[in-house]
Amino acid sequence: MTELSEAEVARSLVARILNGEAAAETEMVQRYNRGLVFMLNHRARNHALAEDLAQETWRIVIEKVRGGDLKDPSKLAAFIVQTGKNQLLMIYRGSHHKKTTTEVDTAQSLDPASQPQLIIERYNTALIVRKLVDEMKTPRDRELILRFYIKEEEKQQICQDLGLNELHFNRVLFRARQRFKQLWNEYVEAGADP
């Protein structure tokens, strides 16, 4: 069976919501929420705030879709992204609906990584990354990773300095991500310290 394209799925979901099908709203949230929270977290650098804004985003999106305000249903994902970004903008402009929020509350809600378990998780992430970097066989690969991710140097410049072609560069990044994935999964599955 051919998999439906994103545009087809979006059109179908919108049509069903317009038809009053509550299950379609649930499907929509299930389909896009993970991405929405990731996007908001990436932009806000605060997971708790991202979760909070995602809730508000869904309230607005559902209301608008039900009201037929979405002109091009195939662009549902873009519409959700834009609505989420608007919520974030309102936070930064201080005009979010939670007018009763005090300055202290706002500062706390914008404080990144305010939960100890998140701090521990990040610490463990650092240990795993340290292991990953230490495992890299060649100093050149280590240099590539650090220059690209940390110093944020251009790919072309790094390739030129290290005498690599782009294909090799891509492979090193890909391998690093895959190995990191493996180490991370081992850590999660073990439920223990890295």
Place this chain on the structure above:
Amino acid sequence: MKTARLEEEQLIERYILRQMTEEEASEFEAFYLSNQECLDQLELAQRLFQGLEMIAEAPDVVPEPKVTQISSHKSWWQRQVPAWSLAASLLLAILPSGYLYHTLSQQSFPDSHISVINLPLSELRGAEQAITVKRDDKQVILSAYIDTDITTMDFPLYGFQLSKGDAQEPVWQLEDLQLTNDGMLYIDLGKNYLQAGRYQFNLFGLEGGERQVLLKSGLLDVSR
């Protein structure tokens, strides 16, 4: 958007590193919103990036705060420290200041192995009501905010002691503690290591020549 394009153009890395224009980022966000595979890669890359940032900021292993044995008998603190405990001890030094948190009172988070207890420094002696620590499987961390705008609170180093009963000598102490960039001190009491009982704690500032200035004292009740 094809998977090959993700790799060729390093879209994931460029997004995580915030190297995209706003227009590019929005287009990419609309793409990954429902793409679980891409989200997997993004989450992985973000975690990798965070880890690299952290080891770049703290490239070497950071030593633990110095723990001094004072009492002669074998005590709970002589037990081997598990990696979890070590992690909490070190995270203050390894983490950027933005990751640090403020505690307003005792906080025990669900699904967390950590219980954070705040020591308010608003008054010198806080012994009217003892701080209660329940012994369970959680790791206990004391936190204190040091207002360095108050010159009498500003020291290059800080120390912490626990004494039991009427004993003059502390049974446990930490020295050479430094403030985080946010003016916080964190004291890791480990996980389930404190014997039940009542302790007196002293938090003090350290100047050159070992001079100690008491900043806070109080009682800590450890219950089963």
